Amino acid sequence: MLKIKAINGVKDILPAEIMYWQKIEKTACDIFRRFGIHEIRLPILEKTELFTRSIGETTDIVEKEMYTFVDKKITMRPEITASLLRAYVEHSLHLQQPVQRLFSIGPVFRHERPQKGRQRQFHQIDVEIIGAHEPQVDAELMAMGQMLFNALSLDVRLEINSLGCPACRPGFRNKLIAYLQACSDSLCDDCKRRTAKNPLRALDCKKQGCKAAVEHAPSILDNLCSACEEHFSAVQQQLDLFEVSYNVNRFMVRGLDYYNRTTFEFLTADLGAQAAVAAGGRYDGLVEQLGGPKKTPGIGFALGMERLFLLMQQQKKQQDQPKGQGGADIFLAALGEQAIRFASPLVHQLRHLGLQAVMDYSNRSLKAQMKQAGRCHADFTLIIGEQEIEQGRGILRNMNTQEQTEFSFNRGAAALAEVIT
RNA sequence: GUGAACGUAGCUCAGCUGGUGGUAGCACCGGGUUGUGGCCUCGGAGGUCGUGGGUUCAAGUCCCAUCGUUCACCCCA
Structure with missing residues (x-):
């Protein structure tokens, strides 16, 4: 008999490594508790429309990476944020408490070619704070992320940026397109394509030529409206108060459409091409877009558990090795x-x-x-x-x-x- | 979707310019100990060399195809 093997891009988590997963979950839950963030459990299947509406029709995730039962118009979630907000709206959680602080842990699915730190079924810890617009909340979320990495003895760096808002981003986008078109000769084919489709993407191209070309591109940070400008500097001040170190990276962009203002990533150099261990940002228009109360702000981040796991292996420190469930009595x-x-x-x-x-x-x-x-x-x-x-x-x-x-x-x-x- | 590398025991791997699959290490099973683990020692079991073609007197080794895996690109946690 031919052995039946697991399908491409999914992995078994074996008993020998389960202690790492339990430690990650336990540590995360403990830290979330300190921040008053409560667990919510969500379905893996959602209506396809939830993701096309939130993530964006023309994003790579929606265009080519979703596992969808086409006849049933049902999709296996490619991220958790949309599901969580759907539940928030569906149950009118804002009526119970104006600011909801929630987290959820579980598998997500994306049909991509697997590689180091990337699987087709992988696991995320997702944290969302819905209903708060204050910049202190942005900083608090990052401080909490840093606390989690510290608790797991992991060495990562925090980078932040602002993407502006519907008031200031279109103007910047036009400036950027004009710039990219002007220096189009020195851009790679991908970036020429990006110029039309998603010009911001050209800012974080890995190719040397493009990096040099965008070095002097207009900066989003010089083009923020005063409200966004104020918000971003308040985030930084608050990070300083929390004693969280960070770098501002004006080239950092987002692949999902719903982000605005603050974005941030926790990065590592120890996972090959996959630098981001956790990433998130603000999405002030999204709740309304999903049929929720008007002008509900929100911010959150997702953390890749496989990447966290690999990093724990990579940055192994003897004294921090998680213990198994212990031997028999x-x-x-x-x-x-x-x-x-x-x-x-x-x-x-x-x-x-x-x-x-x-x-x-x-x-x-x-x-x-x-x-x-x-x-x-x-x-x-x-x-x-x-x-x-x-x-x-x-x-x-x-x-x-x-x-x-x-x-x-x-x-x-x-x-x-x-x-x- | 694109590119490259790699598929030999449960795992990690030797195997040279083609010439009989390795007393290999770890793990497993049994003996040394009439009934006592770890260390030691002796033995055992475990393989269609991913699969299918081709070249050759002869293929794990060379060629082609196919499947699988990995890494990278795109994109992303």
């Missing part, structure tokens, strides 16, 4: 059919008492069972053979000290539990 080594019959209710009682108790029913040699006990990292092994049953007491071996004592079975499981804890 006790292994019951039963020798012979009679002993197995005797031991099985005992192991069950120990589990009722809350212990991790392990045995197997294969009736293998004591040596083999001891070996297995070692593999389970059992603290104790209780050896039960024909002799022991006859005499009414088993041999209790402390696996760490190698000391052995006898344990009378008639004392019961509770007494045994007490002896070994």
Whole structure:
């Protein structure tokens, strides 16, 4: 029989690495709690229209990367923000509390060619603060992100930019297009295409020629309207108050249409071509665009869990290694059919008492069972053979000290539990 | 969608200008210890060399195709 393998671009998370994922989730939840951010769980399937309306009809994600059941007009979410806002609007959460601070964790799907730090099914931690326009909130979100990376002992850098708003961006966009057209000869083919479709993209092209060409391009930061200008400088002041270090990167842009004003990315040089570990920004028009209350501001970011995981491997520091769930409290080594019959209710009682108790029913040699006990990292092994049953007491071996004592079975499981804890 | 590299045991890999698949390491199973794990030691099991063609007396090795994986581009977390 041909083995059935997982499809291209998806990965199993194996028991050997699950501790990293649990640590990431636990750390994130703990930090979110400190910021008063609450969990929301969302469906993976949404109406296709949710994403075409929010992310943008002509973005790459919508144009070619979504997994869609065309006949049903249903899509497997390519990001979480849209779903979260859909739920916010659908349940009128703004009526319960004007500012909603929410997070959600789960898989997202994009049909891209996989590479390092990029999968077709991957996992995001998504945080959104809806209903607050104050620049302090922008900074707080970034400070929280930094706190999370610090808690995981990860070294990343923060870059920020402002994309302006509907009042000032179109003007800048026109200036930029004019500039790009003027120096079109020194741009790569991709950037020539971008000039028409998404000129801002040309600003963060990786090619040397384009980098040089846009070096003197008009800067969005010189073209912000006064409100945006004020907002952006207030964000920076607040970051300073939170003692979060950052760099302003006027070349940073966004691939999703809904962003305005503040954008930010947490970046690393340790993941090959995938520099962004977390990215986000403000989306003040989006809630309204999804049918929510008018002029509801919002800001959020998404964090790529696979990238976080890879980074934890990459930047491994011995003292920060997450611990597994720990070994067994006790292994019951039963020798012979009679002993197995005797031991099985005992192991069950120990589990009722809350212990991790392990045995197997294969009736293998004591040596083999001891070996297995070692593999389970059992603290104790209780050896039960024909002799022991006859005499009414088993041999209790402390696996760490190698000391052995006898344990009378008639004392019961509770007494045994007490002896070994 | 585009480009490149790579597919040998569960994992990591040797295998030279074509000449019998490796006492290889880790892991697994068993013995050394009549019933005691880790260390040691001896043994065992495990492979259609991704698949299909071709060249050749002879292909893991060379050629073609195909599938898969990886990395990069595009784009993005």
